[in-house]
Amino acid sequence: MLSLDAVTAVLSPKQIKSIVGSFDVPQIALWSGAVSSGKTIASLLAFLFAVAKAPDTGLIVVVGRTLQTIERNLIDPLQSASLFGPLAAQVHHTTGSTTATILGRTVHLVGASDKLAEGRIRGATVALAYVDEATLVPYSFWMMLLSRLRVPGAKLLATTNPDGPAHWLRREFILRGAAVGLHTWSFTLDDNPSLTAEYVERLKTQYTGLWYRRFIEGGWVLAEGAVYDAWDPSVHVVAELPRIDSWIATGVDYGTTNPFHAGVLGLGADGCLYLTHEYRYDSKIGRRQLTDHEYSERLRGWLASAMVPGTDLTGIAPRYTVVDPSAASFRIQLHQDGVRSVLGDNEVLPGIRTVASLLATRRLKVHKSCTELIDEFPGYSWDPKKAERGEDAPIKVADHGMDMLRYATHTTRATWQTRLMRARLETAA
Template structure:
């Protein structure tokens, strides 16, 4: 076994027990619980220990939602000397490559974002597997991966944040741990001794409602009630806008029979995000559907006439035009009209989590003129029927402005994240 003291300066008792215990696990070792609770570092140390003694027959695979998340969540930490000391030099990987060399062993990096990923391991023999964020991996892929552990001593190590109580990972594996050869360790923020108190407090502030119970408390709970339970129109809706230092995006949720809803996102001089303008067209109330040509012309006219806050000028040209991924024909029309657009990031739950965090920390505000968007917030709720089936999804009713907001904020997060001001904790009081 590797010398744990040589690769990290601080480990909690629970982390050490999980690392040691994972080496004696019959087949599946799972770390679950709160964000930043130390489960990933513990599981990676356990993975390195397991890799050093893994059967030489069979593949070693590391699985994540995408290759990019594997690189960000796993490879980058493993290559950090601050975390893993001299062992970091034995983790060799070229960005974008589907393999890495770790402790001299070839490791295959497998993205498993949908059921098609099952074919990437079909027919393989796996000696050791590591799965990042197991609740996000398709059930069929997980079961196929287990069936590939065909050599003596083959094991699977995995981490996850909690999901709904009906999720297959909890229902079929955690609750039946003894029957399926699993050992499970549950972590909370208090199990990570390396966290500073102010960082813990900041995390607790950033997550609200469902996300707080799952990612801070580490509970497997249903998605129920309001999606944006931190929404407070008395605080989030503003009458006066600050000077906007960067017009980040025009975002569009496209509709023909459903409403077409566009909005403009800007970063204020105060360091906070503002949804400053909106344009909405509802064919049902207007009694006429518009073509892509007409939508493009009207949207461009709206941008050209949009007032610049605090000035007598009109006309806005945000850096990005973010469009609903399903609106392929509209994107083509924009291109023909000289507007380059980008696909909106349509990972619904991560997008909702980004917006919810900004609302909870009072770093996203809506101008009072955006009445269509403001009216949608109170009724945006989790679907209880799907929650009972272990699925997290909002009810798809009156959500076009909220989808637009999610596209605007989540798709452009790398643009504004580093420039965002601290949380407005005074407003949270």
């Protein structure tokens, strides 16, 4: 038998209230609010209690964007003894498996990254569901999941960061809470008693503009204005480069009728990322389209002749060549020419958040020679028409450098995050 007193000693009153309150919601319990505000821990504790008393008939499912995000955001915390004490020992999972055993019950882990995911639960009978980051789940999947809650007393527990005010979750469920059997608990950073003042301040500096209003203040606000409102040429454009300790990536946004834009990302000895060189070809200006072979030849020649900062040497060989996911034929050509490439991560909003955070914390700078990229920053804006329909998307005009930068930084973040932090600590010492 689970004891509420044993596992809530370090929780805030709002977290405890949400856990206890979730026992009595008609069908949907939603934890919404800022990042690191304590909503996930509270919701996971509520989920453990729900698992303990869930009906024997019907499946228990945990839903996230992908299996990997479920493992990282949910399973790993549930297995942490520092967070859940002795309950953590009752959470068993093999990495990569689509099931886990929690409190003796089999729990199915379901990735829901697109509308096809609804087929994974079609026909199922669900007694209990937990959805991580509900605004990122396709609407069709959410509706299918609700239709599967066919066991008496079946419930859905979910968390989310705020999105736009026209998002379907807010419009059709949060604003109609009583009518659809939903109760929402909203959290801010002040609701998490485990955060230090230094950590809270650091979080606040990492977000700017839209992301600050949503992920720090917890507001359901419209995407409007400049995408990178922290961009400041006097801060982010540099005339001189430090020693580059690691050439991380060549980013490529491929184009035939549209411009082809490439850039080099390096990690400086001062602990910052630098976009050091750029190459751009616009067929409208050049008056002819280039073939994949010509692009490959020019790209390789450009890298071979690029000056190494602070030296008289030429030739740069980044660890990764990150290419626009739509450029399949160009990747084949690169492979034939002896260049291994990787697909650019094309999740636009997470990529934009990565770049925005780097700019806000002054950890990403651009050399003054990259004039095409620099020129794109001020005009890179949110599409107001799409925002009114509940979709966050930049205007697709003059954005080839922006896409290239996003591919280079966001796709390689596992490579530079730890090294960037280490370099900054060494520089500070």
